Amino acid sequence: xxxxxxxxxxxxxxxxxxxxxxxxxxxxxxxxxxxxxxxxxxxxxxxxxxxxxxxxxxxxxxxxxxxxxxxxxxxxxxxxxxxxxxxxxxxxxxxxxxxxxxxxxxxxxxxxxxxxxxxxxxxxxxxxxxxxxxxxxxxxxxxxxxxxxxxxxxxxxxxxxxxxxxxxxxxxxxx
Numbered sequence: 001x002x003x004x005x006x007x008x009x010x011x012x013x014x015x016x017x018x019x020x021x022x023x024x025x026x027x028x029x030x031x032x033x034x035x036x037x038x039x040x041x042x043x044x045x046x047x048x049x050x051x052x053x054x055x056x057x058x059x060x061x062x063x064x065x066x067x068x069x070x071x072x073x074x075x076x077x078x079x080x081x082x083x084x085x086x087x088x089x090x091x092x093x094x095x096x097x098x099x100x101x102x103x104x105x106x107x108x109x110x111x112x113x114x115x116x117x118x119x120x121x122x123x124x125x126x127x128x129x130x131x132x133x134x135x136x137x138x139x140x141x142x143x144x145x146x147x148x149x150x151x152x153x154x155x156x157x158x159x160x161x162x163x164x165x166x167x168x169x170x171x172x173x174x175x
Contacts, residue, residue, distance in 0.1 A: 005128030005158050005165040006048035008101045009147045010121040014175050015101050016147040017046040021168030037172045041067040050126035051096030078107045078115045086113040097125045128162030148173050
C-alpha cells in the first residue's frame, strides 16, 4: 500500500494515532495536509486509513456504523466490517487498510478479511508503516516519551525515509 503512513501507539494508559498529511496521485503530490486519522464513537475509538481517500472514507463510515451497532465493541465491529468488506460486491473492490484502536485493543483491518491484533503496543500501516513501526519500537524501548510523542517522532523519522510520507503530522489521542 503506497501513499501514506499511519501509526498507533499504546503507552501508560493512553493511545495515540497519527498520520502524515501527504496525498499523492501517482508520482505527484496533490495535498500536503490531509487528516487520515479520525476520532469515532463518542471519542472512544481512533481509526486511521491508508489507501484511496474515497475508499477509506467509505470504510470509516461503515466502521462507525458497526461500532454503533455493536455498542462500541471494537473487536466485534472490526470482524463484522472485515466480513462485509470481503464479501460485499462493492466493498471488496475498495483499496485501503485501516488501523483502529480503543484504550484496550488495536487492530489492522484489510479487505481480504484480515483482522490482525499486534503482539505489542504498536501498529503501523501504509507505505512508511515499517519505518514508523521500527522507530516507535526503538523509542518505546529507549525513552520515556508519551504515546503521542512516540507517534510524532516516529512519523517524522518515517517521513525522512519514505517518499510517500511527509512531515505534516496529525495526531489524535485517547486518554
